[in-house]
Amino acid sequence: MSRRFAAVDLGASSGRVMLADLSDGLSLTEAHRFPNGPVRVAGRLYWDILGLYREILAGLRAAGPVSSIGVDSWAVDYGLLDESGALLGNPVHYRDDRTRGVAERVAGAVGAERLYDVSGLQVLPFNTIYQLLADRLDGAATMLLVPDLIGYWLTGEAGAEVTNASTTGLLDVRTRSWATSLIEELGLPAGIFPPLRQPGEALGGLRRDVAAEIGWSAPVRAVGSHDTASAVAAVPAAGPAFAYISCGTWSLAGVELPGPVLTPESRAANFTNEAGIDGTVRYLRNVMGLWLLQECLRAWPGSDLGELLAAAAGEKPFAAVVNPDEPVFLPPGDMPARIADECRRTGQLPPSSPAAYVRCVLESLALGHRLAVRQAMELSGREAEVIHLVGGGSRNEVLCQFTADACGLPVVAGPAEATALGNVLVQARAAGLVAGLEEMRSLVAYSQPLRRYEPSGAAGAWDEAAARVF
Ligand code: ADP
Numbered sequence: 001m002s003r004r005f006a007a008v009d010l011g012a013s014s015g016r017v018m019l020a021d022l023s024d025g026l027s028l029t030e031a032h033r034f035p036n037g038p039v040r041v042a043g044r045l046y047w048d049i050l051g052l053y054r055e056i057l058a059g060l061r062a063a064g065p066v067s068s069i070g071v072d073s074w075a076v077d078y079g080l081l082d083e084s085g086a087l088l089g090n091p092v093h094y095r096d097d098r099t100r101g102v103a104e105r106v107a108g109a110v111g112a113e114r115l116y117d118v119s120g121l122q123v124l125p126f127n128t129i130y131q132l133l134a135d136r137l138d139g140a141a142t143m144l145l146v147p148d149l150i151g152y153w154l155t156g157e158a159g160a161e162v163t164n165a166s167t168t169g170l171l172d173v174r175t176r177s178w179a180t181s182l183i184e185e186l187g188l189p190a191g192i193f194p195p196l197r198q199p200g201e202a203l204g205g206l207r208r209d210v211a212a213e214i215g216w217s218a219p220v221r222a223v224g225s226h227d228t229a230s231a232v233a234a235v236p237a238a239g240p241a242f243a244y245i246s247c248g249t250w251s252l253a254g255v256e257l258p259g260p261v262l263t264p265e266s267r268a269a270n271f272t273n274e275a276g277i278d279g280t281v282r283y284l285r286n287v288m289g290l291w292l293l294q295e296c297l298r299a300w301p302g303s304d305l306g307e308l309l310a311a312a313a314g315e316k317p318f319a320a321v322v323n324p325d326e327p328v329f330l331p332p333g334d335m336p337a338r339i340a341d342e343c344r345r346t347g348q349l350p351p352s353s354p355a356a357y358v359r360c361v362l363e364s365l366a367l368g369h370r371l372a373v374r375q376a377m378e379l380s381g382r383e384a385e386v387i388h389l390v391g392g393g394s395r396n397e398v399l400c401q402f403t404a405d406a407c408g409l410p411v412v413a414g415p416a417e418a419t420a421l422g423n424v425l426v427q428a429r430a431a432g433l434v435a436g437l438e439e440m441r442s443l444v445a446y447s448q449p450l451r452r453y454e455p456s457g458a459a460g461a462w463d464e465a466a467a468r469v470f
């Protein structure tokens with residue numbers, strides 16, 4: 001058996017097919033990367049799901065034969081299949097506005113306390129539960145979350161991997177089974193929710209036509225198919241005293257726990273209890289993340305990220321900061337204009353150059369990280385001595401240093417491709433090559449380049465900035 005594994009990892013800003021080799025330690029190479037993003041058609045925001053599928057096949061062809069394949073992606077979004085297994089309509093992007101007001105309506109009908117007690121999930125307007133209630137479900141026989149949909153197209157086998165199912169709002173946080181009574185109470189058709197599968201479980205071999213197209217065949221395995229579950233599985237932590245920030249399009253900031261926290265305080269702070277690998281709980285909150293920066297760059301055609309980050313480091317500290325989680329920042333659109341409005345609304349002068357905007361975004365994001373990490377520790381009682389910052393944001397040296405300074409904790413940055421690593425390590429474990437979560441993490445720690453940032457001691461200035469924003 002070869003010791004090569006392929007990770008199909010779909011992020012909101014790019015997808016990639018990564019190739020891991022565990023013959024001697026753990027090496028990871030990129031077989032194929034392709035852009036991803038929302039597509040607006042007739043006023044609705046979609047993913048280009050077929051384009052993504054085509055790129056996945058191109059990536060697998062480029063990767064060459066492997067022992068197995070795992071698929072992960074962003075959470076909450078789905079495709080609906082009819083009785084024959086055909087896709088009913090194009091999957092809608094979670095930033096689409098069709099769910100406006102739905103969360104409030106559901107809370108009014110069912111009770112916010114009850115929802116939290118059942119699912120343990122933070123309220124985000126785009127949780128699957130709200131999307132399903134905003135959609136037309138007639139003719140739908142099966143609901144497949146995005147990685148499960150890709151897995152279905154690759155193998156013909158339908159199912160719902162549990163870490164991602166935990167982001168729907170319809171999974172029981174205690175039993176990790178579908179919350180059937182809530183589903184029925186909401187009037188959703190219980191039959192569309194497929195059987196749950198666990199990370200490591202085999203889906204089946206590639207369909208013959210798929211194997212013919214990519215030129216080889218291999219089984220597909222369920223992994224932590226929620227990208228954040230895979231990222232947290234690959235955090236290079238040595239013990240339990242760590243916090244993490246999975247920092248890409250979103251920053252997912254929190255701690256790992258053995259069980260959920262379902263207290264009124266936790267609900268009030270909008271903390272989530274998402275399912276992690278091996279029964280762990282990802283206790284975290286979404287922070288708006290590098291979306292803020294991505295959307296600024298889109299507004300400045302021809303700008304260069306590296307140059308802007310270098311210039312931002314030289315800008316005046318704390319000239320303007322915003323709460324990164326203001327709902328106004330969620331949809332696509334002119335981000336600099338929205339940041340400027342938010343500055344004016346809070347009595348601050350808007351930034352006056354792209355570099356000053358970037359400085360504002362990075363400081364604001366570090367403040368969001370600080371609040372989420374501190375609240376995660378307070379609400380769970382879990383102490384952290386270090387913050388592991390993984391994902392593409394770990395390449396952003398300014399953000400890593402700001403995060404260490406704002407939080408007053410050392411930040412260990414990397415790996416940037418933690419999600420792909422978590423994906424392949426669950427496959428390698430299923431193949432008997434790795435023992436458990438601890439060994440997976442130490443393999444990452446020893447094999448991947450990491451960088452440590454110490455807090456610089458400017459705590460007072462960050463306290464003052466935080467008081468301005470929250
Ligand atoms: P996602 O999986 O959500 O698409 P990623 O984890 O791939 O996100 O992270 C993408 C982000 O990482 C980019 O928006 C960018 O801000 C940041 N990033 C990527 N490469 C670099 C780099 N070389 N320097 C600084 N930031 C980077």
Ligand code: LRH
Binds near residue numbers: 226
């Ligand atoms: C990050 C992520 C996050 C979800 C969001 C929809 O990619 O999966 O964990 O909240 O996308």
